[in-house]
Amino acid sequence: MSNLRIGFGVDFHQLVEGRDFWLGGVLVPHEKGALGHSDADVLLHAICDAMLGAAALGDIGVHFPDTDQTYKNIDSKILLKRSMELIAEKGFSVVNMDATLCLQAPKIKPFVPQMQEVIAKLLELTTDEVSIKATTTEKLGFVGREEGVVAYATVLLEKQQSSVR
Known part of the structure; x- marks a missing residue:
């Protein structure tokens, strides 16, 4: 059994006026922002999905459903930190992460x-x-019509060896 697991995540959000545009935990100046239940940070959401998937823990919607008011307008950095805690409970840590954002603007x-x-x-x-x-x-x-944004993420997890004495 391998100690390595790979996970892939993807997230999409509509772009609308009147919302802040959060990407990768950073507020990016733009006339539009992503629409969502949380702060709609597509990059962090895709990373969460990749991590949770690699650990066979389902997806972001299983753990942080958009029907739960607890997560209304939540900072997605909190969701990523909680996802880290979930994979750690299964004995995993992240080795590396690779992501691609698809958006027409801004640069x-x-x-x-x-x-x-x-x-x-x-x-x-x-x-x-x-x-x-x-x-x-x-x-x-x-x-391309600047109606939405997409993020793809791949994460490599490693199962930590428990110390046996």
Whole structure:
């Protein structure tokens, strides 16, 4: 039995005026923000799903349902921290994380280092173990029309060996 597990997560949110735009735990200035029950941080939600999936714990909706008012407007950094606690309870830790954001605007390159720092701290990693990329959809589809944003994340988990004496 392998001590390594890989998980994949994806999240989509509609972009609307009048909402803050949170990506990777960072407030990104933009005329639109993501619509959702929480702060709608698609990147952190995709990472949560990847981690939970790798540990066979279901998905973000199982643990933090949008029908529960406890999570209304919650900071997604709290959800990521709680997801870390859930995988730790099963004996796992994160080895590394790779993510891709799909959005037409704004350009997020200036915000990536800060996102890496926030996520690395939450996942107990170094910034070299947190990869964040972004792409447009060349004006195709709902992302290209700036109606929504998508995030994909892959996380590698490692089962910690219990010390036997």
